[in-house]
Amino acid sequence: MSLIEKLENKERLTYEDGVALYDLDLFTLAHYANKIREEKHGKKTYFNINRHINPTNICKDVCQFCAYSASRKNPHQYTMTHEEILETVGTSLKNDIKEVHIVSAHNPNTGLDWYMNVFKKIKDNFPSIHVKALTAAEIHFLATEYNLSYEDIINKMIEHGIDSMPGGGAEIFDEKVRKKICGGKVTSEQWLEIHKLWHKAGRQSNATMLFGHVESRENRIDHMIRLRNLQDETGGFNAFIPLVFQTENNYLKVQAPVTGQEVLKTYAIARIMLDNINNIKAYWATSTVKLALIAQEFGANDVDGTIEKESIQSAAGATSARGVALKEFVDLIKNTGYTPVERDSVYNELKVW
Numbered sequence: 001m002s003l004i005e006k007l008e009n010k011e012r013l014t015y016e017d018g019v020a021l022y023d024l025d026l027f028t029l030a031h032y033a034n035k036i037r038e039e040k041h042g043k044k045t046y047f048n049i050n051r052h053i054n055p056t057n058i059c060k061d062v063c064q065f066c067a068y069s070a071s072r073k074n075p076h077q078y079t080m081t082h083e084e085i086l087e088t089v090g091t092s093l094k095n096d097i098k099e100v101h102i103v104s105a106h107n108p109n110t111g112l113d114w115y116m117n118v119f120k121k122i123k124d125n126f127p128s129i130h131v132k133a134l135t136a137a138e139i140h141f142l143a144t145e146y147n148l149s150y151e152d153i154i155n156k157m158i159e160h161g162i163d164s165m166p167g168g169g170a171e172i173f174d175e176k177v178r179k180k181i182c183g184g185k186v187t188s189e190q191w192l193e194i195h196k197l198w199h200k201a202g203r204q205s206n207a208t209m210l211f212g213h214v215e216s217r218e219n220r221i222d223h224m225i226r227l228r229n230l231q232d233e234t235g236g237f238n239a240f241i242p243l244v245f246q247t248e249n250n251y252l253k254v255q256a257p258v259t260g261q262e263v264l265k266t267y268a269i270a271r272i273m274l275d276n277i278n279n280i281k282a283y284w285a286t287s288t289v290k291l292a293l294i295a296q297e298f299g300a301n302d303v304d305g306t307i308e309k310e311s312i313q314s315a316a317g318a319t320s321a322r323g324v325a326l327k328e329f330v331d332l333i334k335n336t337g338y339t340p341v342e343r344d345s346v347y348n349e350l351k352v353w
């Protein structure tokens with residue numbers, strides 16, 4: 001059966017099929033990805049009102065792509081106190097946020113309680129807020145640093161009020177590329193194992209893929225298939241988030257930034273390959289708002305949220321440092337002919353704007 005016949009028949013695609021998708025033209029990919037998007041979500045585009053907080057940038061690991069962690073390229077170290085974090089959440093509540101997304105570097109100086117207790121404090125002070133926190137990379141770091149099992153850390157996360165896990169730290173699963181870009185931190189197998197344990201505990205998470213650096217198209221398809229396999233087993237992933245590599249202030253030498261065409265192809269291919277993950281998120285902080293809006297026609301049905309403050313991608317050159325105003329966000333989605341639907345962190349619909 002030809003690839004186009006498989007697409008017409010909505011067959012599950014193999015690794016080889018996935019690689020071959022990249023040879024199709026953009027319009028053909030858009031056609032099939034959009035068909036799936038429309039069947040699943042119609043014209044709805046999801047977003048949430050959220051606040052990103054990155055409490056420390058001191059990191060034991062050295063990822064070549066990272067401009068956020070304190071290093072020779074970014075000598076400004078910081079670690080927030082719990083009081084500062086709580087004050088930030090309190091201030092953001094005035095903007096009607098429903099979620100805090102808390103991701104830190106791997107700081108060996110704070111102690112485990114600094115990482116964990118703040119979640120409980122947030123829940124005690126602001127019980128309505130959904131806490132999305134700790135990537136699998138942080139969980140691996142904490143387990144290793146404090147001689148605990150992944151299960152121990154996951155139990156603590158649940159005890160301390162974490163509701164869901166963000167998708168960070170996945171980068172690229174291919175072991176050779178991973179060694180080059182972030183050798184030493186959580187391995188691909190460990191990343192998948194941690195999400196599996198989290199799902200088995202009845203919780204949900206997201207999955208990312210960092211692309212547009214030294215990886216190949218084949219590596220991206222391999223990454224998607226490893227996620228698809230785990231999703232078959234657990235069903236715990238809400239969204240897949242392809243993160244476009246930002247090129248500034250880091251140690252990865254990339255010949256040329258990835259093109260808009262390649263980004264759109266990757267969103268569309270993700271929509272086609274990941275038949276068991278409901279949502280494809282075009283995270284505007286890495287794609288730019290304009291491309292995220294176009295991505296709505298290439299399979300993406302989510303554009304993340306207002307975020308208010310963004311430190312990881314903006315350190316590497318993205319223009320996301322100050323988030324985006326709610327009204328502007330909603331108007332932009334409307335102007336493209338889509339329906340902005342505010343969602344909660346696990347994709348329950350809250351309001352059609």
Ligand code: V47
Binds near residue numbers: 065208
């Ligand atoms: O894992 C680091 C990435 C991620 C760069 O789950 C970079 O809803 C681009 O995971 N260029 C953290 N990306 C952010 C993340 C995330 C973001 C939004 C929503 C969700 C979610 C998760 O940031 C890291 C890493 O892959 N990153 N440096 C860079 N130079």
